[in-house]
Amino acid sequence: MSQIMAKREKISKRILVIGGDGIGPEVTRWGKRVLETVAEKYGHAFVFDEGLMGHAAIEATGNPLPDDTLEKAKRSDAILFGAIGHPKYDQDPHLKVRPEQGLLRIRKELGLYANLRPIKLFDELLAASSIKPEVLKGADILFFRELTGDVYFGEKKKADDGSWASDLMIYHAYEVERIARKAFEAARLRRKKLCSVDKANVLESSRLWRAVVQQVAADYPDVQCTHMFVDNAAMQLIRDPLQFDVILTANLFGDILTDEASQIAGSMGMLASASVGDGTGLYEPIHGSAPDIAGKGLANPLASILSAALMLQIGFQMQEEADAVLRAVEQVLKKGYRTVDIADKHTENSMIVGTDGMGQQVIQQLANS
Amino acid sequence: MSQIMAKREKISKRILVIGGDGIGPEVTRWGKRVLETVAEKYGHAFVFDEGLMGHAAIEATGNPLPDDTLEKAKRSDAILFGAIGHPKYDQDPHLKVRPEQGLLRIRKELGLYANLRPIKLFDELLAASSIKPEVLKGADILFFRELTGDVYFGEKKKADDGSWASDLMIYHAYEVERIARKAFEAARLRRKKLCSVDKANVLESSRLWRAVVQQVAADYPDVQCTHMFVDNAAMQLIRDPLQFDVILTANLFGDILTDEASQIAGSMGMLASASVGDGTGLYEPIHGSAPDIAGKGLANPLASILSAALMLQIGFQMQEEADAVLRAVEQVLKKGYRTVDIADKHTENSMIVGTDGMGQQVIQQLANS
Ligand SMILES: [Mg+2]
Ligand SMILES: [Mg+2]
Numbered sequence: 001m002s003q004i005m006a007k008r009e010k011i012s013k014r015i016l017v018i019g020g021d022g023i024g025p026e027v028t029r030w031g032k033r034v035l036e037t038v039a040e041k042y043g044h045a046f047v048f049d050e051g052l053m054g055h056a057a058i059e060a061t062g063n064p065l066p067d068d069t070l071e072k073a074k075r076s077d078a079i080l081f082g083a084i085g086h087p088k089y090d091q092d093p094h095l096k097v098r099p100e101q102g103l104l105r106i107r108k109e110l111g112l113y114a115n116l117r118p119i120k121l122f123d124e125l126l127a128a129s130s131i132k133p134e135v136l137k138g139a140d141i142l143f144f145r146e147l148t149g150d151v152y153f154g155e156k157k158k159a160d161d162g163s164w165a166s167d168l169m170i171y172h173a174y175e176v177e178r179i180a181r182k183a184f185e186a187a188r189l190r191r192k193k194l195c196s197v198d199k200a201n202v203l204e205s206s207r208l209w210r211a212v213v214q215q216v217a218a219d220y221p222d223v224q225c226t227h228m229f230v231d232n233a234a235m236q237l238i239r240d241p242l243q244f245d246v247i248l249t250a251n252l253f254g255d256i257l258t259d260e261a262s263q264i265a266g267s268m269g270m271l272a273s274a275s276v277g278d279g280t281g282l283y284e285p286i287h288g289s290a291p292d293i294a295g296k297g298l299a300n301p302l303a304s305i306l307s308a309a310l311m312l313q314i315g316f317q318m319q320e321e322a323d324a325v326l327r328a329v330e331q332v333l334k335k336g337y338r339t340v341d342i343a344d345k346h347t348e349n350s351m352i353v354g355t356d357g358m359g360q361q362v363i364q365q366l367a368n369s
Numbered sequence: 370m371s372q373i374m375a376k377r378e379k380i381s382k383r384i385l386v387i388g389g390d391g392i393g394p395e396v397t398r399w400g401k402r403v404l405e406t407v408a409e410k411y412g413h414a415f416v417f418d419e420g421l422m423g424h425a426a427i428e429a430t431g432n433p434l435p436d437d438t439l440e441k442a443k444r445s446d447a448i449l450f451g452a453i454g455h456p457k458y459d460q461d462p463h464l465k466v467r468p469e470q471g472l473l474r475i476r477k478e479l480g481l482y483a484n485l486r487p488i489k490l491f492d493e494l495l496a497a498s499s500i501k502p503e504v505l506k507g508a509d510i511l512f513f514r515e516l517t518g519d520v521y522f523g524e525k526k527k528a529d530d531g532s533w534a535s536d537l538m539i540y541h542a543y544e545v546e547r548i549a550r551k552a553f554e555a556a557r558l559r560r561k562k563l564c565s566v567d568k569a570n571v572l573e574s575s576r577l578w579r580a581v582v583q584q585v586a587a588d589y590p591d592v593q594c595t596h597m598f599v600d601n602a603a604m605q606l607i608r609d610p611l612q613f614d615v616i617l618t619a620n621l622f623g624d625i626l627t628d629e630a631s632q633i634a635g636s637m638g639m640l641a642s643a644s645v646g647d648g649t650g651l652y653e654p655i656h657g658s659a660p661d662i663a664g665k666g667l668a669n670p671l672a673s674i675l676s677a678a679l680m681l682q683i684g685f686q687m688q689e690e691a692d693a694v695l696r697a698v699e700q701v702l703k704k705g706y707r708t709v710d711i712a713d714k715h716t717e718n719s720m721i722v723g724t725d726g727m728g729q730q731v732i733q734q735l736a737n738s
Contacts (some may be wrong), residue, residue, distance in 0.1 A: 130607050135499040151520070151538055156573040163542050165577035169520055170535035199621075204525040208534035234629035238499050238607055252568075256625060259600035263607050 012045040013316060016076040018069065021055040021099060022289025023299035023355075024082025030359035031080050031283075031304035037366050038312065038321045049076060053106065054084025054099035054289075064102030070109055078315040079106075079282040080308060083289040107147065111277035114179045115145040115254065116186075116314065117286065118272065119241075119261045124333040125342055128266030131238060136264060139241040142190065143261065144183040145254025147275060149175045150205075152251050171205045171250065176212040182276070183248040184220040189319075193245035195226045197233045197253055209250060230257070237261055262286060269300035269341040272307035274314055281315050283307040297354040300339040302329060305362055328366040337361050381414040382685060385445040387438065390424040390468060391658025392668035392724075393451025399728035400449050400673035406735050407681065407690045418445060422475065423453025423468035423658075433471030439478055447684040448475075448651040449677060452658040476516065480646035483548045484514040484623065485555075485683065486655065487641065488610075488630045493702040494711055497635030500607055505633060508610040511559065512630065513552040514623025516644060518544045519574075521620050540574045540619065545581040551645070552617040553589040558688075562593045562614035566602045566622055578619060599626070606630055631655060638669035638710040641676035643683055650684045652676040666723040669708040671698060674731055697735040706730050 017032050019025030032048065039046040051069035058064050064084075073079055084099040106112075119141040126133040154168030180196075187194040196213040198206035210227055217225040228236065230253045236243065237257065241264055249257060262271055271286045285303030293299055305325065313322035336351040338344075339358050343351075353361065386401050388394030401417065408415040420438035427433050433453075442448055453468040475481075488510040495502040523537030549565075556563040565582040567575035579596055586594040597605065599622045605612065606626065610633055618626060631640055640655045654672030662668055674694065682691035705720040707713075708727050712720075722730065 130501055130504040130609075131499055132501055152571050154535065158573050158577065162577070162580070164539060165573040166523065166537055166539035167572045167574050168535055169538055170533060172533045173531060199624075202521050203536045204527050204534040205536050208527065208531070211531070231624045231628035234603065234625045235632045238629065238632050240499075253625075255568075255600045256603045256622075260603035260607065260629065263604040 010043050010045065011316065011318075012047070013077040014047045014049065014075065015311075016049045016051050016069075016072050016079045018051045018053045018079060018081045019056075020053055020082040020084040020289065021086050022083055022291045022294040024054075024084065024289055026295070026297070026355050027285065027299050027301040027304040028080060028082035030301035030355070030362070031308040033359060033363055034305050034308045034325055034366065035080070035311070037363050038318075038325065041324075041367065042318075042321055053081070053102040055086035055088070057102060058097055058099065062097070064097060064099055065105045070106065073106060073110060073280060076280055078280060078311045080304070080311060081282050081284040082304065083285065083287065085289040085291070087291050106282065107275055110280050110282065112275035112282060113146065113148045113175065113277050114182050114275070115143075115147045115258075116274040116276065116310070117143040117145065117258045117261070118310065119143065119265050121265055122270070122330055122333050124330075125266055125270065127344060128342060129264055131241075131264055135238075136241060139264065141241060141244045141261065142186060142246050143254060143258050144179055144186070144246065144248045145258055146175065146179050146249070146251045148251075150251035169203065169205050169252075171208055173208060173212050176209050177216055178278075180213050180216040180248060183246055184216060184223050187223045187246040188220065191245040192222055193224045193226075195228050195233075195244055195247050197228050197230050197247060197249040197257065199230050199253075200227070201229060206250075213248065233257060234260060237264065267300075267342050268303075269339070270302055270306065272303055272310045274307075274310050276314065281311070283311040283315065297356060298340055299355050300341050301355050301359045302339075302362075305329060305359070324366060324369055325362075328362050328369060331365045331369075332358070332361045335361075379412050379414065380685065380687075381416070382446040383416045383418065383444065384680075385418045385420050385438075385441050385448045387420045387422045387448060387450045388425075389422055389451040389453040389658065390455050391452055391660045391663040393423075393453065393658055395664070395666070395724050396654065396668050396670040396673040397449060397451035399670035399724070399731070400677040402728060402732055403674050403677045403694055403735065404449070404680070406732050407687075407694065410693075410736065411687075411690055422450070422471040424455035424457070426471060427466055427468065431466070433466060433468055434474045439475065442475060442479060442649060445649055447649060447680045449673070449680060450651050450653040451673065452654065452656065454658040454660070456660050475651065476644055479649050479651070481644035481651060482515065482517045482544065482646050483551050483644070484512075484516045484627075485643040485645065485679070486512040486514065486627045486630070487679065488512065488634050490634055491639070491699055491702050493699075494635055494639065496713060497711060498633055500610075500633055504607075505610060508633065510610060510613045510630065511555060511615050512623060512627050513548055513555070513615065513617045514627055515544065515548050515618070515620045517620075519620035538572065538574050538621075540577055542577065542581050545578050546585055549582050549585040549617060552615050553585060553592050556592045556615040557589065560614040561591055562595075564595045564597050564602075564613055564616050566597050566599050566616060566618040566626065568599050568622075569596070570598060575619075582617065602626060603629060606633065636669075636711050637672075638708065639671055639675065641672055641679045643676075643679050645683065650680070652680040652684065666725060667709055668724050669710050670724050670728045671708075671731075674698060674728070693735060693738055694731075697731050697738060700734045700738075701727070701730045704730075
């Protein structure tokens, strides 16, 4: 192995680790360990910083995104993030300083306009979904959800007398183009199929979306580009998920479809996501801070480990290294190891592991592969 | 039976039948036959009119909704509608006079602001869905989708230079209130649970929606009212559909969620819908005109028959009669009769029937029940 590796270029990267709140720090620790193991195995130099964000940052500094964290973020090549959120804020909706503000601000400061969410099912976990295994087996979808435009950020108005309220659904051509290019580039490295989801039969903003995607598609003649209405897509995702490779869609539609698709995957505990723009990207599990199990050593670290793999693949173009992490996770699942959230009635008691047990298995598998 | 029936009031109703295009007329014929059978059996007087709409109406009169049809609609108590649409218009998107205009206009003229879609699974067809039978069994959801407001009808704008485009997502309090009242009334007659779906954590129009629903809920203290974000709802629908009774939602969200839910039911060929306002309501299958099988006698008439049942239940408050139709359909399915669209590998060839075969079975079962 060392001989093969010796031929490869040694790459240096600076990575900011933000554990955040709840189970965030305990799972992110294993995502980081995986990156360290990859660096050692492949001879890369990964330098790590640590930063605070969310409730933990509010407690320490009064600010959900301290300047120190933001500065470190800007000089990093990528960010490995855990989760933020604390029950205290749910109980008091009027608190002005809130953990989520940290995440919204870092997205804005770094210009993270594209949210990527891979939905890939490990054969061993097929049974966990409410969808039939024969419908799901082999599903491998990569969502590109636009993250900074749409009706979520358009002008909001309401009548003083409460008789009406409105939100402006608006897209600029440049917003559609930049994420479309990223999605076509990704499709090129996959199965070369891109499905753009809109509601162009009814919405003007969707007609613009479709026109821009069609223009960009002309630059990628090797990628098969199709268009689908969002209501049909919501149905097709559960009817026949294997038809999809890359799905490109707007902020609102993507919010709905990615959550629907997470159920296809059976468990939120297995899904990673990336928020990227033209600079530093942020990689994180889609699960939340899960305060009810925080500190108990029960949380599933695989979504953080898969977030690290996504960073290797998308952020650093290290496909081989990313594949090695995926294979390690697959092997550990094949051996039968499960955290409680992905265990089922067929799981033997002796194979149920905690956060650290699962993390160690993956590291071992990865180091010895 | 006649003695029991004799005690009940004889009710007179005028029903307009619009077969429309493609398979519309052949399936609607059986919806009408079911209504005739019910009238005979229960001693009601149903008087039927016929009207043209869609492509058939354009061919005959140049108008997708001829005045004659509209006048008949206005003096009817309910409309049984089939489907509209013809491939000719798909091939030429520039044709100015189009079949769908007929449906849009009749909805507008009759003020049909609420679209009702029941998702109820017949045990015999559980296997047809891509969702696991154990997740689905017993699912019984009634959607109320707002039909005349939202981003579909708000102001549309676009830049002359193509640099941006927008649609206004807007709701007026009165639009939310009138459909909310209908949904709460329906929930009262069911399992007394109503889930209102919105995106109030991000959208101003959703916050208005939620506030109005909460006000209306105060008038229905016997109905348990909950609120759910649309992305979560898209996931929960496939994770655990049994948690839902009545789902109330806006036009766009309802468009997406009802199509997703139709996949829960396995086949579009089994689903009915109602569009209602404060006067005459329109009852129709959710399937389209299916030109590829039109005239072949293969189309499944059950969605039209179930649309007739929905008319009895919602339009005429004839719960007993509606239940009799549902039971008849259930019995025919239990005996093993299937049209091709709902047949599977376990269906014996001898039990596969056409449109008329299936229609006759239901009529016979209903008449003899
Ligand atoms: Mg979401
Ligand atoms: Mg739809």
